[in-house]
Every structure is written in structure tokens, then in C-alpha cells.
Amino acid sequence: MHKWVVVALLVVLGLLQYTLxxxxxxxxxxxxxEQRVTAQEEANLPMRERNARLAAExxxxxxxxxxxxxxxxxxxxxVRSDEQFFWVPGVAITTELIGINAGLVVQPRLDREQSxx
Numbered sequence: 001m002h003k004w005v006v007v008a009l010l011v012v013l014g015l016l017q018y019t020l021x022x023x024x025x026x027x028x029x030x031x032x033x034e035q036r037v038t039a040q041e042e043a044n045l046p047m048r049e050r051n052a053r054l055a056a057e058x059x060x061x062x063x064x065x066x067x068x069x070x071x072x073x074x075x076x077x078x079v080r081s082d083e084q085f086f087w088v089p090g091v092a093i094t095t096e097l098i099g100i101n102a103g104l105v106v107q108p109r110l111d112r113e114q115s116x117x
Contacts, residue, residue: 021027060067072078079085
């Protein structure tokens with residue numbers, strides 16, 4: 001009689017161990033979830049760095065005029081009234097921005113024969 005009880009308890013223990021290690025929500029599933037979390041953390045790292053840079057830029061734009069001036073110069077090609085603008089051929093700058101904001105460069109007109117198809 002005691003022999004059957006021991007065998008039954010060992011079978012129950014084996015089933016519980018199977019559920020713990022290989023069953024739904026067991027150790028194997030935990031390892032898979034931990035791998036997915038690690039992969040997602042690695043994917044989120046560049047986004048966190050980008051968000052930190054953007055937050056610092058927003059703070060600079062809200063508090064200081066230097067950041068606003070730098071942004072206006074780089075993005076819109078603006079020049080202060082007490083400055084002189086020199087255009088150097090071969091330097092990459094959008095002529096549309098120069099023409100709109102600085103008023104110093106006039107884009108040449110293409111004749112109808114020279115216009116691209």
C-alpha cells in the first residue's frame with residue numbers, strides 16, 4: 001500500500017515539474033519573454049537617445065535665443081541686418097532659401113529651349 005502512495009506522489013511531482021519547466025507560463029516561456037524584453041530594450045535605446053536630444057533642444061529653444069538664432073540660420077538661411085552674406089560657388093546650400101530669406105541671390109531663368117523635358 002505504501003508503495004502505491006509513493007509512486008502516486010512521484011507521478012504528481014513529475015507532472016508538477018513538467019508544468020513548471022515546460023508547461024504554459026513555465027521556465028521556458030519566461031526565457032522567451034526575457035529574450036524579447038532584451039531585444040525590445042535594445043531597439044528602444046536609440047529612440048530614448050533621440051528623445052533626450054529633442055527634449056534638450058526644446059528646452060534650449062524655450063529658454064535661449066542662441067538656439068533660435070542657430071535654427072533660423074541653418075534651416076531658413078536667415079542673415080542678420082548687420083551682417084554681409086557671401087555666396088561661395090560649390091558650397092551646398094539651398095538657393096531657394098537664400099533667395100527667399102536673404103534676398104541676395106536671383107535664380108537664373110531657363111529659356112524654353114534649355115528647359116528640361
